[in-house]
Amino acid sequence: MNRPSQPQSDHADFAESSFPKVISLMGPTASGKTALAIELAKRIDGEVISVDSALIYKGMDIGTAKPDSAEMRGVKHWLIDIIEPHEVYSVAEFRRDAVACIEDIVSRGKVPILAGGTMMYFNALIKGLSPLPNANAELRKDIQEMIDRDGLQAAHQYLASFDAQSAQRIHENDPQRIMRAIEVYRLTGKTMTFLQSVKPPQLPYEFIQFSLMPSQREHLHERIAQRFDQMLQNKFEQEVEALCKDTRLHADLPSIRSVGYRQMWQYLHGEYGEGEKAHSEMREKGIIATRQLAKRQITWLRSWDGATELLTGDEQNMNLILHRIS
Known part of the structure; x- marks a missing residue:
């Protein structure tokens, strides 16, 4: 089962923490996160939740370096192969699904291990999502017509006219995020930048975080x-x-x-x-x-608070993790 149906309402304790522990293994692509997460799961009776915006797609296995059944070595993985390539999966949907996965894993007395490099997903899960409105099909159609008529760069310039920070953050060739930022402003009268500064209460878990970084670029x-x-x-x-x-x-x-x-x-x-x-x-x-x-992943990780840094390939990584979570 790679994707739970819906979150549950209760939580179980793990070890002596007041909240259940959730382990996060973050790192840039090709840094060895998957192998480390699987080995850790075998050591502590855990299950791995993928935090990767590419592993969600069915039929996209080779180019995503998706672990196969042999590489998983009997460790249960979540949020892999959950949608078709033509479908769109939002950060909010990831957060909803990841929370449901965590609750399912904890309810069975096992340890959730978040592993991946999509930092927007980690950010949404650990730090919370802002109260953004749901998509509006009719408004999106109007915005798409504007993009088709005037061009994507013009839409990006329009975004910059009322939300300079979002325009700076969003690449001018990113139609999905440009459209979303314009849509949010038109629906609420507030900018994406403002709404993203409003954070909900944090989840009732103890997130123990590790960043797996290369010793040399x-x-x-x-x-x-x-x-x-x-x-x-x-x-x-x-x-x-x-x-x-x-x-x-x-x-x-x-x-x-x-x-x-x-x-x-x-x-x-x-x-x-x-x-x-x-x-x-x-x-x-x-x-x-x-x-x-x-x-980009390394830049984000270097500004990330609360993570213990591990070096790729260091033989002491497992001991450091086990000591930190004990």
């Missing part, structure tokens, strides 16, 4: 390149070819805009030309995009 870059090449050897191109045949998918969907998938999608649609040169450009752009993602 060059080593992480090598791991990223090696993993991307391994994906290519494992028929990543064929995986995306299958996605291209799905008429519900297009280049602006969050799933297709995922690192690696975007570059392979563009390659298969001839945007890099043809032949070996085009393939080499796709590979290079995919690796660069993954490095840029890792850089």
